[in-house]
Amino acid sequence: MTIYLIRHTEVAVGRSVCYGGSDVELADNYLAQRLNLTTHLPHSGPDVVFSSPLARCRQLAEDLAMNGQLMPEEVSPPVHDVTLQFDDRLREYHFGDWEMTPWNDIPREALDTWMTDFVNLAPHNGDSFQDVFNRVSAFWRDEVLPLANVEKPITVYIVSHGGVIRALLCLFLELPLQNAYRLHLDYGAVTKLAVQNGTYTVAYINR
Known part of the structure; x- marks a missing residue:
């Protein structure tokens, strides 16, 4: 089984705003960024696409499931039938009361306290990174690992967010969660990634 972890393209709110669980719009450069990322995906396309239900991932997942490797003005049917499934467990880290607040407007003391132990601490009404890891692990166990037992080779796309993909990589590589954000x-x-006969391998990260 070959697995491609795909982070959504740039969003319209920019990097200065704290967003995670909020449903924000994509930036105007979506088509260009989509074309760029598909150069790292197989021409045959996926067998299964899992995606966060948030709009910034949903758009990309739907396009990839419908053979979105093509130029925007081109139209073509998928190479083969593709299963597309949206899963709430792939939603981004939720920042609770900080959602949609400029980072500079969040009290420095609160940010510093959270950052000292973001694995276990959560913004008020939000997630800790451990919360994210737990639900991502459940998704991996319930949805992805069973596909490794399929007789034919299978290609899986997981379209999600930075926090979720880092959690998946921590799970895959058995990394300590506090080191998750060392992964750019x-x-x-x-x-x-690939899973074959119980062996896990990483072909590349962040292309």
């Missing part, structure tokens, strides 16, 4: 992930980044 750009908007529209693709990471390629």
Whole structure:
């Protein structure tokens, strides 16, 4: 089984605003970034696409499931039938009361306290990184691992968010959760993994 972890493309709110669980719009460069990321995906397309239900991932997942490798003005049917499934467990880290607040407007003391132990501490009404990891792990166990037992080779796309993909990589690589943000992930980044006969391998990260 080959797995591509795909981060959504850039969003319209920019990097200065704290957003995670909020449903924000994509930036105007969506089509260009989509075309760029598909250069790192197989021409044959996926067999299964899992996605966060948030709009910034939903758009990309639907396009990829419908053979979105093509130029925007081109239209073509999928290479084969693709299963597309949206899963709430792939939603981004929720920042609670900080959602949609400029980072500079969040009290410095509150940010510093949270950052000292973001794995276990959560913004008020939000997630801790442990919360994210727990639900991502359940998704992986329930939805992805069973596909490794399918007789034919299968290609899986997981379209999600920076926090979720880092949680998946911590799970895959058995990394301590406090090291998750040492993994740099750009908007529209693709990471390629493989699971075969119980062996886990990483082909590349953040292309």
